[in-house]
Amino acid sequence: MSDVPQQLQYTKDHEWIRREDDGTVVVGITDHAQHQLGELVYVELPEAGRPLKPGDAMAVVESTKAASDVYAPLAGTVAGVNPALTSQPELVNTDPYGAGWLVRLKPADAGPAVALLDASAYAALLDAAH
Amino acid sequence: MREPLIFDQGRPGRRAPSQAPGIAGPTDDLPAGLLRRAPPPLPEVSELQVVRHFTRLSQLNFSIDTHFYPLGSCTMKYNPRASNKLAMLPGFLDRHPLEPEGHAQGYLECLFDLQEMLKAVTGMSGVSLTPMAGAQGEFAGVAMIRAYHVARGDAGRTQIIVPDAAHGTNPATATMCGCDVVEIPTGPDGDVDVDALRKVVGPQTAGIMLTNPSTLGAFERRIAEIADVVHGAGGLLYYDGANLNAILGRALPAAMGFDVVHINLHKTFSTPHGGGGPGAGIVAVTERLEPFLPIPIVGRRDGQYRWLAESDRPQSIGRLSGFMGNAGILLRAYVYMRLLGAEGMRRVSGFATLNANYLMKRLAAAGFTPAFPQRRASHEFIITLKDIARDTGVTAMDFAKALLDKGFHAPTTYFPLLVPECLLIEPTESEARQDLDAFAQALIDIRDLALRDAAEVKRAPLTTPVRRLDDVRAAKQLDLTWQSRASDRPNPTASPN
Amino acid sequence: MPFIPHTPDETSAMLGAIGVRSIEDLFDEIPAKLRVDGLPGVPAGLSEAAITRLMRERAARNMPSLCFLGAGAYEHHIPAAVWEIATRGEFYSAYTPYQAEASQGTLQLIYEYQSMLAGLTGLDVSNASLYDGATAFAEACLMAVRSARGARSRRVLVPRYVNPVWRKVARALLAGQNVELVELAASAGRTELAALAALEGQDFAALAIPYPNFLGGFEPVDELTDWAHARGMLVIAACNPTALALLKPPGEWGAKGADIACGEGQPLGIPLGSGGPYFGFLACRQALVRQMPGRIVGGTVDVEGRPGFTLTLQAREQHIRRSKATSNICTNQGLMVTAATIYLSLLGSEGLRRVAAQCHANTRALVAALTGLGGISAPVTPYFHEAVLTLPRPVAPVLDQLAAAGILGGFDLSADFPELGHGLLVCATEVRTAEDIDTYRRVLAGVLGVAVAA
Secondary structure, rough: OOOOOOOOEEOOOEEEEEEEEOOEEEEOOOHHHHHHHHHHEEEEEEOOOOEEEEOOEEEEEEEOOOOEEEOOOOOOEEEEEEEHHHHOOOHHHHOOOOOOOEEEEEEEEOOOEEOOOHHHHHHHHHHHOO | OOOHHHHHHHHOOOHHHOOOOOOOOOOOOOHHHHHHOOOOOOOOOOHHHHHHHHHHHHEEEEEOOOOOOOOOOOOOOOOHHHHHHHOOOOHHHOOOOOOOOOHHHHHHHHHHHHHHHHHHHHHHOOOOOOOOOOOHHHHHHHHHHHHHHHHHHOOOOOEEEEEEEOOOOOHHHHOOOEEEEEEOOEEEOEEOOHHHHHHOOOOOOOEEEEOOOOOOOOOOHHHHHHHHHHHHHOOOEEEEHHHHOOOOOOOOHHHHHEEEEEEEHHOOHHHOOOOOOOOOOEEOOOHHHHHHOOOEEEEEEEEEEEEEEEOOOOOOOOOOOOOOOHHHHHHHHHHHHHHHHHHHHHHHHHHHHHHHHHHHHHHHOOOOEEOOOOOOOOEEEEEEEEHHHHHOOHHHHHHHHHHOOOOEOEEEEEEOHHHHHHHHEOOOOOOOHHHHHHHHHHHHHHHHHHHHHHHHHHOOOOOOOHHHHHHHHHHHHHOOOOOHHHHHOOOOOOOOO | OOOOOOOOHHHHHHHHHHHOOHHHHHHOOOOOHEOOOOOOOOOOOOHHHHHHHHHHHHHHHHOOOOOOOOOOOOOOOHHHHHHHHOOOOOOOOHOOOOOOOHEEEHHHHHHHHHHHHHHHHHOOOEEOOOOOOHHHHHHHHHHHHOOOOOOOOOEEEEEOOOOHHHHHHHHHHHHHOOEEEEEEOOOOOOOHHHHHHHHHHOOOOEEEEEEEOOHHHHOOOHHHHHHHHHHOOOEEEOOOOOOOOOEOOOHHOOOOOOOEEEEEOOOOOOOOOOOOOEHHHHHHHHHHHHHHOOEEEEEEEOOOEEEEEEOOHHHHHHHHHHHHHHOOOOOOOOHHHHOOOOOOOOHHHHHHHHHHHHHHHHHHHHHHHOOOOOOOOOOOOEEEEEEEOOOOOOOHHHHHHHHHHOOOEEEEEEOOOHHOOEEEEEEOOOOOOOOHHHHHHHHHHHOOOOOOOO
């Protein structure tokens, strides 16, 4: 059974979102997503400062058998990316909610966002798919 | 069984001297700044070393000539040697592609006759032979569909519909042509969900890309209805000829309502797969798309054959190759088609279908699960191993590897994507019953071993030149050239100029 | 029955096992109104003896000529071993090496090919080949547009003397993706550096540089490369592979080297073959490898730690990425690459350098012989193994008369490059002899009505 931490928010595309005290938002992919992909061999990350609309493809996670876009959950700009993934993409597999985070976003002041799910709603989504 | 890299077999100064001029001509008039400072790192080996090395490499391969090769959707049938020998006659092989038409009447006649035969087997009215692979044929087809709509002032049609079971080239092609892709689902019986299709067609529809029989190994029974829906909405129908072998001489894509078709000559018409190419993906169209066919095309006037090019076809989507596609492959297909003749072509589809249905029945009787047991197999069929995988952990990939140990090339695995743990099996017409029986028995033996000792199956292959390879390492620690390894060892080819 | 092994007994036993009476019954899912029972328009089958006779007759009707024509396809010596080995059944009748354990021969060969092409171009990596030079050029332009992160432009700057057919093919293939090829002005057979000033401030993804260019001459590759890099553009080298044995590789152009190299692989052991199959090559810097289309083979180890080869970076490709793939291509030109790898092994760097140098020397001798007739000039120098001759009168009728005498005299440039006047592109590769060149000289003298010493 996939790990779905309570304190995070989720999208139906199997991304997680954590709001930080400094107002930025950290985005990664869920344990379920990394399991589906298999061991990652490459992560393509955006340049800092890139403006994003909700739903824009902002990163790509790649295994030997699959590749998946990661979408911006809200409007904002790229404030930073996880530099460790360049040499160790497998961190996304081993620690998807921690050391395997992908992108830090600075949200726009007011902007649309994709629909976010809480942990129980996301867990229900996973159950329904099985 | 390991063969060293050719680079590692060389010694400084060793050559195959009869293959190059004895002395090089002067280059003193070339600017010094343009000359190469160090020679390129090519092997320094003798002719015998080269012959032995590449002969040994060839022996590390499975091939049709050495193994049963039931690779679904690839039509790995016997490639007659006559096709190769006759396409390589000096009169064809030594011709410069820009020689005048008057010097090339024999060659042009072969291509013209090939165009005519391809019209006959598709029911279409125009053919272009230039696309160099199925994927380029797809490109030509979708580009023609786009050009047709634009020429009619209907440029807003940019959506291409593909079934979820489609080959990956279909959506990739649509993107290359600047179109958006809309996927429609497959119903439980393997046919396209026509109700879903009705919901997505409209004034934005450029066309639909279909394979028939589909990649699921079954004939699309509601094809006439699908054609009505798409045509009714103003779109066109594209026939992906990947599976033409199944219906050759028994049904015509034009009669099914298709407007454009590509045919993989390396599948249905038995030109070599060559370790991954060259193929040929000729396109055939109905009358309304003829003006848009890629050029050049071979025409005939007053008994003389000639190229039709820009001035003859001003609305053409253009040229897709530097000269005339994969010309030598076209000649090979021509020879094969003349060897078969009309009756032989019908026998191809008949016996390809007989072999597939026989093998499917035999496997079903032995307890394997066809993906669509209620359907007639086309020239290929799918079995799903999801129950065995669930019960034993032995997957379709494990079966594939275990088959290699038993002397069979594996079927296609994990395609189409929507059938879990699947093997797509295409025996082709050129395999004898005893080979089908032996293959079925091999699958049965592997299944029985999986039930007894799953770990043993997962160790396969044991008899191949290498065992299972680390794909993750290959993708993470990129080792794409010999030079990238050179820091690990002395460089045997470094020599003073 | 050709290529079908079934005996009548086997056929009936198999039909019985399926539970149908006849082969026709196996097609009962095809709606009756769609079924046909014959193929009018396809003749009856022939025996191998009969088709052999037919093909020999047709091949004989293709008149052999003495070839001084290049323009993208070149007659070179091909060692006998190349095609003897390439057409071995184990290469000829294998497919894409998806089952790596059963395809180590093809995989290792492609790895060796990639190494050779990377070495020739002076770049880090090569793919397993594309269809031909023209499509490789188009894919290189697309790749540059995808890779040029800084520039948002979808325009590629293409000098006038890139092969005109390649430009046509690239336009056909790129039109749907709104990639625009912008012509860079030229004069006297090469790009004008002065013309670059007019482009300042415009945004381009890449500059493509032909090497040598279609006229056989040399662009100012170092200056162009540095100019493009200073403006954030990528540099694509469109090169002749034979020339690369002699000439500075694209990876060494300018201060930083070209980013991508592509070209027509035909000169590397592939027969003229009436136009195909050939193969296109594509190489690039390591940093761009994930934008490269087509198959790539990598080294790795098996479960026992033994070295082996496998297809890698497949997540770029259509079977995984579908509509987001780098290209729709699935095949390479595997058999052609097999031949080219054997060819390059047999020639080696010294052999290939001699071939290149002899091509150059023969073309110089040809130009000297023909300009010596008087009234003919060679306006573009230096050149590699093709040169422009300016004739005193229209080229097409001259070529017709030469052809009637069994000589392919060259490529008529007047339609594509009218600024050259009556321009004729000639080529003499290493297989042409002094006698061949003299034959051309004497026949051309006759055509032009010039008196020559015998």
